[in-house]
Amino acid sequence: MSLNKDLRQLLKPYYWVNILLSISYVTCKRTAVICNFLFPNAECELDSRETEILFFLIIVVMLRTRKAGSVTMVNYLSASFVYTKIANLILWFYADIRYGLPYGALVILFALILPEPTYTGPEHITYFRGLQTLEEELKHHKTTWLVCLYAAWHPACVNFAPVFAELSASYSLDNLKFGKLDVGRYPDAAAKFRVQDGPTSRQLPTILLFNEGKEDMRRPQPDHTGKLQKFLFSKDNVKAAFDIDNIYQTCKEKLSVVKNNKKSE
Incomplete structure (x- = not known):
């Protein structure tokens, strides 16, 4: 089911255009007809410097996608596009500046006209406009809250957004609610909940569970030595x-009891 969903997602122009941009140099260099046209005085094989750049690219993509918590094929591709396009830009400039300039122009053009598709399904999420609004909601002790602290520019947060939205659509109740707070815009919230909001932060996103107005647990969380434990933000991992x-079942039973009491009055 997940594979079919990913394949349907890849049919969108953003993905196949970026895939073409990401493999453009290797494809052109290894295809004899194109290579002989573009590089008439060169062999149609990758030299040692080009191979080094590609190996370095593979290492960077693997490290960055793991840190971003990418768990699906689409997530891996989305997280790797920026690095593969930078590597291709370097390779095109290395081969000939006359090819590097138009390639760079194409990358910028497609970034403007083909932004990455965002989640468009149902969601039941409250977007808090600052720490004060969240604290006011937490005063209602009868409501259980799952709150995601995120930054709009952070790749891991972007990847997790559709997962959190799907969870909210499936589990939201009158006494079980889902919220999000952008700590990039409201750094006082990051300070309050001891979450680093810098570009190298490993605490974004952070999910907080509040029961009776108090934090009950969070992910990711530090261990007994204070070291942050790694957490992959997949749907199944969050649910578990x-x-x-x-x-959900407990909150649903509480709602049922309240409704029955009202009927009996």
């Missing part, structure tokens, strides 16, 4: 870590 199915 926070025991969302049981929380």
